[in-house]
Amino acid sequence: MYRILVADAIKPEGLEPLLQASEIELIQKKIEEAEESLHEFDALLVRSATKVTEELIEKMPNLKIIARAGVGVDNIDVPAATKHGIVVVNAPDGNTISTAEHTFAMMAALARHIPQGHSSVKNGEWKRSAFTGTELYGKKLGIVGMGRIGGEIAKRAKVFGMDVLVFDPFLTSDRAKKLNVTSLSLEELLPLADIITVHTPLTSETKGLLNKDNLRTCKKGVYLLNCARGGIIDEDDLYELLLENHVAGAALDVFVEEPPAGNKLLELDSVITTPHLGASTKEAQFNVATQVAQEVLVFLEGNPVANSINLPAISKEQFEKVQPYYQLVKQMGSIGSQCMKEGINEISVTYGGEAFHFDTSILTKSLISGVFKTRLDGPVNEVNALLIAKERGVTIGEKISTDAYGYANCISVTVKGDNRQLDIRGTHVENYGSRIVSLNGFNIEFLPEGNFLYIQHTDQPGVIGNVGRILGDDEVNIATMQVGRKQAGGEAIMVLSFDKPLSDEMFEKLNELPDISFMYRMSL
Numbered sequence: 299m300y301r302i303l304v305a306d307a308i309k310p311e312g313l314e315p316l317l318q319a320s321e322i323e324l325i326q327k328k329i330e331e332a333e334e335s336l337h338e339f340d341a342l343l344v345r346s347a348t349k350v351t352e353e354l355i356e357k358m359p360n361l362k363i364i365a366r367a368g369v370g371v372d373n374i375d376v377p378a379a380t381k382h383g384i385v386v387v388n389a390p391d392g393n394t395i396s397t398a399e400h401t402f403a404m405m406a407a408l409a410r411h412i413p414q415g416h417s418s419v420k421n422g423e424w425k426r427s428a429f430t431g432t433e434l435y436g437k438k439l440g441i442v443g444m445g446r447i448g449g450e451i452a453k454r455a456k457v458f459g460m461d462v463l464v465f466d467p468f469l470t471s472d473r474a475k476k477l478n479v480t481s482l483s484l485e486e487l488l489p490l491a492d493i494i495t496v497h498t499p500l501t502s503e504t505k506g507l508l509n510k511d512n513l514r515t516c517k518k519g520v521y522l523l524n525c526a527r528g529g530i531i532d533e534d535d536l537y538e539l540l541l542e543n544h545v546a547g548a549a550l551d552v553f554v555e556e557p558p559a560g561n562k563l564l565e566l567d568s569v570i571t572t573p574h575l576g577a578s579t580k581e582a583q584f585n586v587a588t589q590v591a592q593e594v595l596v597f598l599e600g601n602p603v604a605n606s607i608n609l610p611a612i613s614k615e616q617f618e619k620v621q622p623y624y625q626l627v628k629q630m631g632s633i634g635s636q637c638m639k640e641g642i643n644e645i646s647v648t649y650g651g652e653a654f655h656f657d658t659s660i661l662t663k664s665l666i667s668g669v670f671k672t673r674l675d676g677p678v679n680e681v682n683a684l685l686i687a688k689e690r691g692v693t694i695g696e697k698i699s700t701d702a703y704g705y706a707n708c709i710s711v712t713v714k715g716d717n718r719q720l721d722i723r724g725t726h727v728e729n730y731g732s733r734i735v736s737l738n739g740f741n742i743e744f745l746p747e748g749n750f751l752y753i754q755h756t757d758q759p760g761v762i763g764n765v766g767r768i769l770g771d772d773e774v775n776i777a778t779m780q781v782g783r784k785q786a787g788g789e790a791i792m793v794l795s796f797d798k799p800l801s802d803e804m805f806e807k808l809n810e811l812p813d814i815s816f817m818y819r820m821s822l
């Protein structure tokens with residue numbers, strides 16, 4: 299049974315996929331109300347109101363996925379979630395149209411003083427000349443951040459006869475051409491635009507992106523809009539420029555602190571606002587709720603999510619192809635870790651053969667998580683694998699090769715420590731399964747599942763018999779046994795599997811046998 303906490307107001311109709319699923323309990327409560335039971339939840343669903351801090355994450359040790367029913371994830375400590383192995387997903391396009399339409403409504407309201415005129419009439423006044431506005435037609439609209447919402451605004455602005463200038467360092471010339479917009483640097487855009495609207499995420503780079511220094515280069519009388527995130531336009535600087543009438547007016551759907559109690563911008567007639575309503579339409583709320591409900595369901599069923607912030611995107615079809623290799627590399631990582639009884643400095647992997655015509659980074663993360671899972675307490679998975687390796691100074695190497703050592707595909711993993719190195723090769727054959735085919739250069743073949751003993755010894759009569767006798771005397775049943783050697787009389791290996799893990803006592807007894815170089819135990 300999975301328990302899901304819905305901590306913000308998410309449209310219930312959109313949560314239907316989760317409500318219909320068996321083995322899922324959905325609980326709708328604010329974080330403060332769920333304080334006592336936070337440790338029980340497997341998934342957390344939020345909008346922008348709940349701040350998912352590291353402190354909250356640490357109170358939720360069972361948490362596997364955080365889903366944001368919306369776009370901006372600036373209310374979620376994504377690095378902390380990643381560190382704790384928690385997947386973060388959002389609903390990137392469910393509210394695009396609603397937010398673009400809201401921005402456009404705000405732009406028209408700003409240019410035509412609609413909120414001010416409305417209040418005046420409601421107050422019994424009829425001051426027509428006080429609210430003379432400006433046309434949007436023929437004006438230059440500067441869009442900062444040309445993603446999904448920026449793109450929809452550009453399309454609408456064109457229909458209104460506006461000239462669209464955009465600044466987005468990540469905008470390709472192809473997309474700019476397709477949207478028929480002029481791509482400029484921010485320095486070029488600011489002095490040209492009559493109206494500027496921001497649509498970037500809030501990041502350390504975009505915080506204060508528009509500030510009094512660069513806004514002073516704008517035309518006097520410029521209009522500004524922020525329907526993205528509070529703080530992209532510096533609020534104190536905006537206040538100063540509005541007082542000076544350098545900025546003629548501003549439309550704000552978002553604030554640094556929400557609700558913006560005591561914010562001095564609210565005192566100005568030239569500022570019009572809405573209470574973070576960009577995504578607040580029936581359609582957008584249904585879309586984002588459905589998107590995240592489906593993502594959470596897919597994730598809890600063990601399938602790949604489409605819109606993860608901290609995992610590479612992979613389609614269901616691709617994941618199905620990748621899955622056997624995904625398990626195999628995890629087991630290879632686990633073998634490497636359990637055999638290397640010392641600190642690990644380097645993990646390298648080569649994907650050889652025809653099977654790897656896809657982004658192998660998900661496999662490498664699975665391999666690394668296999669290495670660290672047996673060594674660390676707490677969640678270790680492909681979300682935090684790279685971070686764990688980095689924190690421990692472990693070098694990761696990944697190569698793709700056409701050489702598969704005679705197999706259709708072959709994954710070669712080397713785990714290096716201070717004194718030792720372990721080389722493991724594995725392959726996967728459809729309808730047959732995965733096999734480890736070489737250990738430290740010894741050809742061998744075994745299914746990487748169960749409890750194993752790896753013995754490296756001198757190839758001479760009696761060694762295998764001695765091992766069998768000691769195990770038999772203690773009634774330890776050998777489930778499978780594989781042997782391999784490079785040359786007669788040289789070093790050889792045996793890999794034995796058991797129904798139960800081998801006891802410490804038995805391991806010691808076997809270790810005392812002559813002609814045994816070293817032994818490793820592993821459980822896969």
Ligand SMILES: NC(=O)c1ccc[n+]([C@@H]2O[C@H](COP(=O)([O-])OP(=O)(O)OC[C@H]3O[C@@H](n4cnc5c(N)ncnc54)[C@H](O)[C@@H]3O)[C@@H](O)[C@H]2O)c1
Binds near residue numbers: 447469526
């Ligand atoms: N008011 C609301 O209710 C509401 C609703 C939806 C989204 N939003 C906000 O709007 C933002 C944009 O949403 P979207 O769906 O268009 O996202 P998006 O990811 O499609 O677009 C963001 C764009 O910003 C650009 N960008 C990033 N850093 C930049 C920088 N330093 N300078 C200029 N451009 C930069 C990116 O290249 C990208 O094209 C979201 O992050 C969210 O915070 C607000």
Ligand SMILES: O=C(O)[C@H](O)COP(=O)(O)O
Binds near residue numbers: 345346
């Ligand atoms: O980033 C978003 O999707 C919007 O800001 C919407 O936020 P909300 O879910 O709190 O309305």
